[in-house]
Amino acid sequence: MSHPAGGAGGRRRSAPGGLRPGHLDLTDEVTLVACPGCGAPAEIEWQSSQPGTTGPVALAKLRCLNRHWFLMPADDLVTADIR
Numbered sequence: 001m002s003h004p005a006g007g008a009g010g011r012r013r014s015a016p017g018g019l020r021p022g023h024l025d026l027t028d029e030v031t032l033v034a035c036p037g038c039g040a041p042a043e044i045e046w047q048s049s050q051p052g053t054t055g056p057v058a059l060a061k062l063r064c065l066n067r068h069w070f071l072m073p074a075d076d077l078v079t080a081d082i083r
């Protein structure tokens with residue numbers, strides 16, 4: 001009986017690479033909040049969670065129609081009720 005040679009090393013799998021069923025962070029929705037300065041609708045430009053003394057603090061940067069911008073705790077954000 002002759003066994004087929006090889007079998008050691010160089011074993012390759014052709015994996016279906018490329019696409020992964022990941023999650024999408026991007027959304028087309030823009031969260032509007034009320035500007036703490038003037039009350040105009042403001043858009044959240046950036047949001048992040050920072051370690052704080054009492055735990056993680058969510059910070060958000062927002063910019064309003066009047067070009068004010070604020071960096072503030074996300075908990076203090078007031079969602080604009082615009083319809």
Ligand SMILES: [Zn+2]
Pocket residue numbers: 035036037038039040064065066067068
């Ligand atoms: Zn404003």
